Amino acid sequence: YFGANDGMLHAINATKTINGGKELFAYVPSPTYPNLPQLTRPSYNHQYFVDGPAAFGDTFFNNSWHTVLVGTLRAGGQGTFALDITNPSKSASGTYPGFNEGNASQLVLWEFTDADDADLGYTYGQPNIVRMANGKWAAIFGNGLNNTAPDKHISTTGNAVIFIVDIESGALIAKLDTDRGTEEDPLNMGRPNGISGVSPIDINGDNIIDYLYAGDLFGNIWKFDVSSANTTNWKSTFLSGGFPAPLYIAKD
Numbered sequence: 001y002f003g004a005n006d007g008m009l010h011a012i013n014a015t016k017t018i019n020g021g022k023e024l025f026a027y028v029p030s031p032t033y034p035n036l037p038q039l040t041r042p043s044y045n046h047q048y049f050v051d052g053p054a055a056f057g058d059t060f061f062n063n064s065w066h067t068v069l070v071g072t073l074r075a076g077g078q079g080t081f082a083l084d085i086t087n088p089s090k091s092a093s094g095t096y097p098g099f100n101e102g103n104a105s106q107l108v109l110w111e112f113t114d115a116d117d118a119d120l121g122y123t124y125g126q127p128n129i130v131r132m133a134n135g136k137w138a139a140i141f142g143n144g145l146n147n148t149a150p151d152k153h154i155s156t157t158g159n160a161v162i163f164i165v166d167i168e169s170g171a172l173i174a175k176l177d178t179d180r181g182t183e184e185d186p187l188n189m190g191r192p193n194g195i196s197g198v199s200p201i202d203i204n205g206d207n208i209i210d211y212l213y214a215g216d217l218f219g220n221i222w223k224f225d226v227s228s229a230n231t232t233n234w235k236s237t238f239l240s241g242g243f244p245a246p247l248y249i250a251k252d
Contacts, residue, residue: 001069001085003050006039007032009071009081011088011099024088024099031077031113048075056085057129059137061168068109068167070139072123078149079113080123080141082170110170112163114153117175119161121147125197129167130209133229137167142195142214148182158182158192160216162224164234174231176224178216178244186218186251193217211237219251 003009008026013019028036032049052072059068067086073079084107090098097103114120121144128140141163147155159181164174178193185191194217200209210227222244223237236244 001054001056001071003052003054003071003073003076005046005049005051007036007049007076009050009054009083011085013088025104025107027081027083027108029071029073029077029079029081030111031073031079049073050076052076052123053126055127055129059129059131059167061137068129068139070127070129070141070167072125072127072141072144074124075122077113078120078122078144078147078151078153079111080127080139080165081111082109082139082167083107084109109168110165112165112170112172114147114151117163117172118153119143119147119155119157119159119175119177120163121145121149121155121192121194125195128198128200130200131207132164132173133208133210133227134173134231135229136173138173139165139167140198140200140209140212141165142198144196145194145217146192147194148192155181155192158190160193160195160218160220160222162195162198162212162214164226174226174234176212176226176234176236178220178222178236178246180216180218180220180244184218191217195222213247215250219249220246221248221250223247 011024052074054071056069087096123144162176212224238245
């Protein structure tokens, strides 16, 4: 599975069989779709499409195990997407139809874009697929870069945040906000903040995430406690005056 600058995420059969090397499907994320005509222009100037990192993992929902891929767009757009890649090949019994146009709506689980939350920027970090303390399987990703870019959905704060999204439905489980945005730009230039990668940590070996660590563009390292079964208790481990405070500040 890989994204490309033709605007698609491709699935290729990499087995040593008669079907080896054949494409199983190509998926066009909706944020890149309006830009596809640019590829046919004689005066085309390079722009990005689906060039962000993807992650995959086994999750449990709807009473069965699923393998899910969560992809990003990097500079190609402000969005993430999830695909159910559990059964690429058609089974002899017909139980699994495999990848085909007829079941495309079942393969595409969700998209989460800046239309869902304007604080989402260009998604540079690799997502994480994990189980949370509230019993849900989730995709975790930073809000990325430049969420104040001039489009239809402009962040009013430029804050760095972490999104935790239900792996089955794409519904937002939690949004962890650092409260550090354009007003806190260390150079006083009004630049937006952002988080690229997030590191989930399970401290007791039960395969449930307890803490999240992430660095932002302004040199702050954050630690969020997500160990409670109640999502309203998920918050920054360190506070100052009731507001989130960084674990460490890595800047001059």
